[in-house]
Amino acid sequence: MKKKCYITASVHGMCGGVFSALRILDEATAGNQEVYVFRELVHNRAVTAKLTAAGVHCVNDIDHIPAGSAIVIGAHGVSAGIEAVLRAKASSCRDATCPLVKKLHHIAASLSPDEQLVICGKSGHPEVAGIAGNSGTEAVFIVPSVNEVKALPELTAPVFISQTTVDHQEVTTVLNALKKRFPHIKECSSVCDASRKRQNAVIQLASKCDVILVIGSPHSSNAQRLREIAGQHGAKAFLIDNADEIPDAAVNTADVIGITSGASTPEYLFDAVVEVLESMGFTCGDDAVSGNLDT
Numbered sequence: 001m002k003k004k005c006y007i008t009a010s011v012h013g014m015c016g017g018v019f020s021a022l023r024i025l026d027e028a029t030a031g032n033q034e035v036y037v038f039r040e041l042v043h044n045r046a047v048t049a050k051l052t053a054a055g056v057h058c059v060n061d062i063d064h065i066p067a068g069s070a071i072v073i074g075a076h077g078v079s080a081g082i083e084a085v086l087r088a089k090a091s092s093c094r095d096a097t098c099p100l101v102k103k104l105h106h107i108a109a110s111l112s113p114d115e116q117l118v119i120c121g122k123s124g125h126p127e128v129a130g131i132a133g134n135s136g137t138e139a140v141f142i143v144p145s146v147n148e149v150k151a152l153p154e155l156t157a158p159v160f161i162s163q164t165t166v167d168h169q170e171v172t173t174v175l176n177a178l179k180k181r182f183p184h185i186k187e188c189s190s191v192c193d194a195s196r197k198r199q200n201a202v203i204q205l206a207s208k209c210d211v212i213l214v215i216g217s218p219h220s221s222n223a224q225r226l227r228e229i230a231g232q233h234g235a236k237a238f239l240i241d242n243a244d245e246i247p248d249a250a251v252n253t254a255d256v257i258g259i260t261s262g263a264s265t266p267e268y269l270f271d272a273v274v275e276v277l278e279s280m281g282f283t284c285g286d287d288a289v290s291g292n293l294d295t
C-alpha cells in the first residue's frame, strides 16, 4: 500500500503585522478597561472569537462604540475620515494598522488632486477602502484584475499601488497591461513580503501535493489568494477555518497533502490539522525543517 504523507509550507501562518496588532491590543486591554476594536483586529474567526470571549468588543458600526471608550483600529486600517471620528470619540485610540498598510496610506495621501490613484485590489475590502479613503486625489480607480484595465478612462497622471495581500503575479499582469495603456504611470510595488513569501511557498507545495489545505477564514484576503494560487498550480485546494472542516472526500483520495495557513491564522489551528491528518494515518513528509520560518 502506498504511504500517505503530509507536507507543510516552509512559510505559513501569522505575519509580523498581525503579531504587532495583537501586541497593540494587549497593551490596550492591560488596564482591564473595556476595549472596542473597530471591525475585526485581523480577519480570522478564531482570533475574533477568542477576543470576544475575553471581553473585547469587535464592532462594525461606529455608532455602537460609546463615547469615551478605549478604541483600537484593526490591522487593515481605515479611511482618514473614519479615523478622525474614532479619535474624536475615544478616551484613547491605538492604531494597529499594519505599518505596511500605513505606508500605502501615506503614499495615497501624498497624491495631488491632478493625479489619479489606481489600486489593484478587491473592491469593498477594508484595506482598499482605507487606502482610497486616505487619498489626496478624488480620482481613485480600483482594478481587481487585468480585465478591468481596458474599462479605465484616459488617465493623465496615474499612480499605481496594490493591496498588500493580492497575488503578486496577478499584480505584475495588471501593471503590464496598465503600462501599455499609460506608459507614464508611476508605480509602487506594494504586495507585502509576508504575502509574497507565503504565495511562493504554496507554489512550491503545489508541485508536490495532490491536495492542499489552506487554513484561514473565508474573508481573509491573503488566505483566499493562497487557495487560488495552489489551485492555479495544479493542486486541489481547500480553504478551511479549522480541523473540523477537513474535507473527508478529498483527503481520503489523496496520497500527499500540503498544509499552509494565512497570515492571520494562529499556529494552534495549523497544529490541529496536522494532528487530525496523523490520526488518519498520514506521516510527515517534510524533507527540511518545517514550520513558520519567516513572519
Ligand code: SF4
Residues within 6 Å of the ligand: 015, 016, 017, 018, 075, 098, 099, 100, 101, 164, 165, 192, 193, 194, 195, 222, 263
Ligand atoms: S499580510 Fe502583510 S500587510 Fe497584512 S498584516 Fe501581514 S505584513 Fe501587514
